Amino acid sequence: MVRAAIDVIEKTAHAVERRFTSKLHDERTAALLGMGLGITFTICFVTGLWSHLVQTPPSWFSRPPRPAGLYRVTQGLHIATGIAMIPILLAKLWVVYPKLFAWPPFKSAAVAVERLALLPLIGGGLFLAFSGLANVNLWYPWPFGFKEAHYWAAWITIGALIVHVGAKWTVTRSHVARRVPPDAGSGDRRAFLGTVAAAVSVVTVATVGQTVGPLRKLALLAPRRPDVGPQGFPVNRTARAARVTVEDGGATYRLTVTGRVARELSFSRAELTGMDLHQARLPIACVQGWSASANWRGVRVRDLLAMAGAAEGASVRIVSLQESGAFRSSVLQPDETRDGDTLLALEVNGEPLHIDHGYPLRLIGPNRPGVLQTKWVTGLVVE
Amino acid sequence: MNSDHGARFRIALVIGGAVMAYGIWGVLDDARATHPGSLFVYVVGADLVHDLVIAPVVCIVGWLLTRVVPEPWRSPARAAVLISAIAVVVGWPSLRGYGRARVPDNASVQPLDYSTALGTVLAVVWLGTAVWATVRVTRRRSNEDAGNA
Numbered sequence: 001m002v003r004a005a006i007d008v009i010e011k012t013a014h015a016v017e018r019r020f021t022s023k024l025h026d027e028r029t030a031a032l033l034g035m036g037l038g039i040t041f042t043i044c045f046v047t048g049l050w051s052h053l054v055q056t057p058p059s060w061f062s063r064p065p066r067p068a069g070l071y072r073v074t075q076g077l078h079i080a081t082g083i084a085m086i087p088i089l090l091a092k093l094w095v096v097y098p099k100l101f102a103w104p105p106f107k108s109a110a111v112a113v114e115r116l117a118l119l120p121l122i123g124g125g126l127f128l129a130f131s132g133l134a135n136v137n138l139w140y141p142w143p144f145g146f147k148e149a150h151y152w153a154a155w156i157t158i159g160a161l162i163v164h165v166g167a168k169w170t171v172t173r174s175h176v177a178r179r180v181p182p183d184a185g186s187g188d189r190r191a192f193l194g195t196v197a198a199a200v201s202v203v204t205v206a207t208v209g210q211t212v213g214p215l216r217k218l219a220l221l222a223p224r225r226p227d228v229g230p231q232g233f234p235v236n237r238t239a240r241a242a243r244v245t246v247e248d249g250g251a252t253y254r255l256t257v258t259g260r261v262a263r264e265l266s267f268s269r270a271e272l273t274g275m276d277l278h279q280a281r282l283p284i285a286c287v288q289g290w291s292a293s294a295n296w297r298g299v300r301v302r303d304l305l306a307m308a309g310a311a312e313g314a315s316v317r318i319v320s321l322q323e324s325g326a327f328r329s330s331v332l333q334p335d336e337t338r339d340g341d342t343l344l345a346l347e348v349n350g351e352p353l354h355i356d357h358g359y360p361l362r363l364i365g366p367n368r369p370g371v372l373q374t375k376w377v378t379g380l381v382v383e
Numbered sequence: 384m385n386s387d388h389g390a391r392f393r394i395a396l397v398i399g400g401a402v403m404a405y406g407i408w409g410v411l412d413d414a415r416a417t418h419p420g421s422l423f424v425y426v427v428g429a430d431l432v433h434d435l436v437i438a439p440v441v442c443i444v445g446w447l448l449t450r451v452v453p454e455p456w457r458s459p460a461r462a463a464v465l466i467s468a469i470a471v472v473v474g475w476p477s478l479r480g481y482g483r484a485r486v487p488d489n490a491s492v493q494p495l496d497y498s499t500a501l502g503t504v505l506a507v508v509w510l511g512t513a514v515w516a517t518v519r520v521t522r523r524r525s526n527e528d529a530g531n532a
Contacts, residue, residue, distance in 0.1 A: 019442075020442075022445070027385060083473060086469060086472065086473060087465075087466075087469045090437075090441075090469070091465075093433060093438065094438060094441055094442075097434075097438045097442070100434060108388070110386075110388035110392065111386070111388070113396065114386055114388070114392070117399070117403075119427070119430055120403065120426065122429070122430055122433065123426040123427055123428075123429045123430040124426055124429075126429035126430070126432075126433055127425055127426045127429045130429065131425075133472075133473065133476065134476060134481075137476035137477060137481055137482045137493070138481070138482030138485050138486060138492055139476045139481035139482055139485070140485075141481075142421065142425060143418050143421050144416065144417050144418035144421060144422055145416035145417065147416075148413050148416035148417045149410075149416075149417050149418075149422050149425075151409070152406050152409040152410045152413065152417055152422075153406070153410075153422065153426065154406075155402060155403070155405055155406030155409060156402075156403050156406030156407060156410070156426075157406075158402060158406075159399045159400065159401070159402030159403030159404070159405070159406055160399060160403060161399070162395050162398050162399030162402060163392075163395050163396050163399035163400065163403075164399075165395060166387070166391050166392040166393075166394065166395020166396060166399065167386040167387055167388065167392050167395070168386060168387070169387060169391055169395075170387040170391070171385045171386070171387065188458070191458040191461075191462070192458075192461075194462075195458075195461065195462040195465055195466065196465075198462060198466055198511075199465060199466045199469045199470075202466055202469070202470055202504065202507075202508060203469060203470060203473045206470065206473070206474075206504055207473065220474075220495065220500035220501070220503055220504050221470065221473050221474040221477060221497075221500065221501065221504060222477075223476070223477050223482055223492060223493045224491065224492070224493075224494075225491075225494055225495070228490075228491050228494045229490070229491030230491075233491075234491035234492075235489055235491050237489075238486065238488050238489050240488050241486060241488070241489070356489075
């Protein structure tokens with residue numbers, strides 16, 4: 001019974017394998033695309049790890065406030081590289097697809113282990129690309145938390161990639177360094193790789209304008225335009241979604257400075273407006289890959305802390321009027337509170353903040369991920 | 384398979400295996416957020432969907448193209464179809480307006496008319512590949528003429 005079944009599988013596998021007649025299912029094409037994937041995946045992994053580090057800093061890590069646009073660059077790169085990887089990944093999988101039907105499936109334990117590692121490598125790679133693309137589109141067709149699933153799947157996938165690179169290093173190098181002479185099929189290969197490169201270019205040009213301002217008009221497939229939204233730039237969470245209203249910023253509104261301070265402070269919005277205001281041009285850089293620069297005007301956090309008599313270089317928790325949600329508060333680390341451009345902004349681009357941008361008061365600091373630029377600020381708690 | 388199973392592979396296996404183990408530990412440790420069961424279904428499901436649906440469809444489309452389109456038009460035709468498919472994949476969530484449906488009051492999410500936007504991208508792709516095809520065909524003809532002379 002079992003033997004008969006295996007015979008059928010073997011015959012089918014051989015029959016399917018013989019159908020792949022294209023010369024492009026070859027080692028050289030696989031090696032060159034594999035190089036591309038190795039590079040793009042590494043960029044995504046490193047920038048993703050960086051994003052995770054700045055969003056949830058462990059005790060040993062201090063988020064650097066300078067350069068102010070660093071997160072905008074690293075996260076823009078993460079998303080752009082992830083999108084560029086999609087055609088390379090699919091092309092590579094098509095090139096090596098016939099190997100799925102190789103019979104016998106493995107000739108040694110080492111081959112079995114190598115092939116087993118392809119399961120998390122391919123499944124993980126496809127999952128990371130799909131979940132990342134869905135997340136930048138605010139689409140969540142799954143029950144788990146995106147951030148955690150994407151993060152841990154990346155570790156599993158890069159582990160599988162290390163195993164795969166270990167097995168393929170020699171053959172890939174020999175092709176990339178052209179120690180193996182290109183064969184007769186190289187014309188077809190050039191056209192195919194050129195097509196993959198063109199696909200990478202098309203999806204990049206059609207999306208990267210969500211963070212590279214001058215290309216914004218070309219961002220036809222991007223879910224965001226850096227110049228579209230209230231006051232000319234996008235919003236992640238609206239006031240309505242956060243259950244904050246204009247009345248919350250009215251007569252009853254107070255900004256309090258409490259915690260480890262010499263004297264607790266409390267201000268109305270009018271009192272804040274009458275203070276010494278500072279202007280800074282800083283980007284909002286969202287984890288989802290869009291970014292936009294704006295001119296912010298407001299009170300320096302360090303001035304408020306000095307007025308309250310807080311210790312120099314304290315950490316401060318910024319609390320929002322928003323009653324729930326993971327980002328209703330955020331922490332300013334010492335280097336950030338010292339920075340003169342870390343503001344509680346009252347205005348953007350010369351106008352009072354739109355409620356969706358955090359009216360009556362929002363935090364804006366250099367080199368902070370967008371979700372940590374807390375909106376609708378009502379309290380500073382010195383830690 | 385032309386793989387290297389020497390010392391390099393064994394070292395990579397130890398390091399890669401440890402990194403994978405760390406990832407699996409992370410998934411299990413943060414189970415409330417990661418839902419390990421359904422994450423497993425999505426990752427293995429991605430393998431299966433690719434191997435059983437995407438790849439066969441791509442192979443059949445490629446086979447049809449080689450049957451229907453003669454050289455020297457074949458490579459440009461293949462390019463036009465492949466790039467279009469990738470553009471549709473990347474534009475799909477916007478085209479379907481998934482994000483906007485989730486946050487209907489946020490007009491800055493997926494703000495464009497994406498059928499027009501995607502149509503424009505596809506038009507550019509087909510125009511570009513048409514130019515390439517024309518250049519290819521013209522070049523072949525002039526080569527043939529040169530050969531006949």
